[in-house]
Amino acid sequence: MAPILSTVRRIKAGRRNDVPKPELEFFDPSGISMQGVANISGLSEQILSVDKVSGDYTRLLHFEPGTDSSPMGPQIHDFREEVWIIEGSFFDISLQQTFTAGMYACRPPGMTHGPWRSEEGCKTLEFRRYESNSNHQG
Numbered sequence: 001m002a003p004i005l006s007t008v009r010r011i012k013a014g015r016r017n018d019v020p021k022p023e024l025e026f027f028d029p030s031g032i033s034m035q036g037v038a039n040i041s042g043l044s045e046q047i048l049s050v051d052k053v054s055g056d057y058t059r060l061l062h063f064e065p066g067t068d069s070s071p072m073g074p075q076i077h078d079f080r081e082e083v084w085i086i087e088g089s090f091f092d093i094s095l096q097q098t099f100t101a102g103m104y105a106c107r108p109p110g111m112t113h114g115p116w117r118s119e120e121g122c123k124t125l126e127f128r129r130y131e132s133n134s135n136h137q138g
Helices: 002-013
Strands: 043-050 057-063 080-092 097-100 104-107 116-118 122-129
Antiparallel strands (some): 057 122, 080 097, 080 104, 080 116, 080 122
16 A cells, blocks of 8 residues: 555655646535526536646536527537536437436547437536647647
8 A cells, every 4th residue: 555655645746736727626616607608598508627728628518497509500529528417318309319317428529419408407517628639729
């Protein structure tokens, strides 16, 4: 056990304060303001952390009951997206399938998905990561 603790101490001692994503210990994200997404009524996000160098970010996405993202159409991104549904459910209009709390998706750049409709409301935790070979400038 001692060698592992020694390694952890060395890693902590070597930590830099200029890392792109902030170091955040557990906190209640309810204090982070909600921002609307794409002018869709009932769709909002809370940005939990951002890497200002790469553009990578983590967010909570909220669908209020009755939210319909159809005006956005199907989505295609230039980044990798991982999504975990943590509350509620939504219906994927293109796939004609309902996805519920506990389900997970991993979407590579260029994968088409959505739009969605949520009758009961839904909350997702999303990790968005730009690939090293993308043209994203941060």
